Amino acid sequence: MKLYTSIGPNPRVVKMFMAEKGVDMDRVEIDLRSGENRREPYLKVNPAGQSPALELDDGSVITEITAICEYLEERTPNPPLIGTNAEERAKTRMWTRRVDIKVAEPMANGFRFGEGLPMFESRLRCLPEASAGLKAVAQDGIAWLDANFQGPWLAGDRFTLADILLFAFMDFGAVVGQPIDAKNKKIVDWFERVKARPSAAASA
Template identity: 75%
Template sequence: MKLHTSIGPNPRVVKMFLAEKGLEMPFVKVDLMAGENRRAPYNAEVNRAGQTPALELDDGGTVTEITAICEYLEERQPSPPLIGATAEERAAARMWTRRVDLKVCEPMANGFRFAEGLPLFENRMRCLPDAAPGLKAIAQDGLQWLEGEFKGPWIAGERFTLADILLFAFVDFGGQVGQPLDPKYARLTDWFARVQARPSAAASA
């Protein structure tokens, strides 16, 4: 297998997941800034959606979308479980991953794409600049909600899971593009520091 990767929080999620699993594979770097992902051969042979990351399998097939890639890797190497070893654990991790994605990651990413990232994205996708402030506010609302729901030490409770990896990658990215984690969210700030101290955070940067 090999991973087609680039800059950005989405590829980082998979790279951090791999690091936590202790899995190694070749990385094929895709030049996102130059639009390599939006033209052949990448969007013809690897991912027709023109997005990264993409996991190229040994049989020539390809898995895209970060949660699908991580689910596949978990099935290939169940230990250590980053989604879950039981139906209950898997349900909890998937629930929190979905919540994190909808409430924080997706609005944060589009808030960036439609504002600071507009010069890069305006010719690649439909952009709604007027929506950027509202999307950023929605992401902050999501973080506020998480702060209130957080029981710790990790997003899904006692286990470090894909939900932590996903949120960390995007919160770290947000801090670089004008959407920092507000220090008033003390629980999430402490959580962020704990994730940042993990070797996988540095390995995936």
């Protein structure tokens, strides 16, 4: 297998997931800053022009971070990061979806339409007027997670893909003008515990 990767929170999710599982493979770095992901030959790998992409041994390609992680979980089930039964997997997917909708998507687009506008405005439809509102939506999402956090991890007593997804985006947010609000004490504490995991440094 081969992983096409780059800078950014999306590829980091997969790299951190792999580090937690002790999985490694050949990697090809794609230069997002120069727009390498939006032109050939990378578009033959992923026509959506996004990173990461996982090329399988038969030459087929899987894209989208949750799909890639689901595939890796099935190939390498231990340690489980999605679940060992239907109930665990459903709970992980529920929290992963919540993180994606409430935090990751609005945070990423808040950046793309704001600080990242010079890089993205020629590549996709950008709505600069929506940047501030999207950032606020992401902060609302973090506050919601804090209010509903039971711990020690998002899905309860299991460290999962949901934790990896939230960490990758919140760590990204901290360097693009969207830091964690200190009032979200449970999430602040959670963030520091995830940051201390070897996989956080390995995927940076």
